[in-house]
Amino acid sequence: MAHLRDSFLEQLPEQCRVESVRAAWRELWAKALTFLSSSQMHRLGKAFVFAARAHADQKRVAGDPYVIHTLSTASILADMQLDLATLTAALLHDVLEDTPTSPEELSAAFGEDVLTLVGGVTKLGKLPFMSVEGYQAENLRKMFIVMARDIRVVLIKLADRLHNMRTLGALRRDKQERIAKETLEIFAPLAHRLGIYQIKRDLEDLSFRYLQPEVYSEIRRKTKKKLPQMEEIIRKGIETLESRLAKEGIPCKIKGRAKHYYSIYEKMQRKKLSMDELYDILAIRVLVEDVSTCYAVLGIVHSLWVPIPGQFDDYIATPKSNMYQSLHTTVMAFGAPMEVQIRTQEMNRLAEYGIAAHWLYKSKGGSADSLDARLMWVRQALEGGPGEGHDPEEFLELLKSDVLTSEVYV
Incomplete structure (x- = not known):
């Protein structure tokens, strides 16, 4: 299988033929190989090459080829042993938003399932929003609507956010604080609500480190002592x-x-x-x-x-x-x-893996009923929140105060 793995590296554009990309691909390959068939691994390789070519001229703020980010996102999901469609969508999750790739091209190459997942993670275009909060709220509502149909969308979003938090050091201080605040208010509680403690813990610690660096350092120092x-x-x-x-x-x-x-x-x-x-x-x-x-x-x-x-x-x-x-x-x-x-x-x-563990059980013949029971709150959040055309910031407040809080006030 090593020969097949490396054959995909030979198909990469020149800008992506660097050691960091090779190492990230080998890591993802090793994880996926433990639960995907050889034909599925071949399809995963195709998605990797497609992503590398689509993002060929793009770099992360730290200077790495952009495809490192999509490989790392897929790798986090491979730890949870998610299915091929989820890993493929993770590799391709930014192509609609950040490259000229069209939905038709994506669907033709990887199917409707992958297109739905990538579409669900893709942020809204440059619409005329009154505020950053309005834009954020509308994006979250869009994600929730797709999430009610397919929970894998939010798993990709959480893995995407976790890798972004791990590489937050490269950004300006004001951006670090804004992203860390959103992570602590929305994404860590979302991981908690879905029972994915492994991601929840990492998101909380990383946000804490950027929002309260002095307190974080003090607790870390005293804990080590x-x-x-x-x-x-x-x-x-x-x-x-x-x-x-x-x-x-x-x-x-x-x-x-x-x-x-x-x-x-x-x-x-x-x-x-x-x-x-x-x-x-x-x-x-x-x-x-x-x-x-x-x-x-x-x-x-x-x-x-x-x-x-x-x-x-x-x-x-x-x-x-x-x-x-x-x-x-x-x-x-x-x-x-x-x-x-x-x-x-x-x-x-x-x-550890919460709702994501369902895919492992499903492959062993687990029931979909338990998954439905766990996702009732997603549908309730959409039904209880303002509908289409209502104030998106109202939805954001409802999300923070009712859906993602761990305490209920009576």
């Missing part, structure tokens, strides 16, 4: 729990996990605590076979260490609105509070 002491507690916790579960004959996977910087900041704000008063910067995550084992492990954890009152949540019996499921408990272990999360492998995949 506390880590050795916390890592020792987590190491002992994992060893103790592993040996006890092995005695009980319970197969499991256990790992330590650090809280991301923005969630530490949020907790400090919410609980009015200083960084020195926060202990649960690290958590233990236990992955087991089935739901009944989750509760058995919870009993064992509480027999090993003293649970802290009021610090237990059962999201298995009552899942969060984005279908997140897990047991969370905080115990006193080795003289400090230690958070333990217990869930099944399937719950863990849904927690």
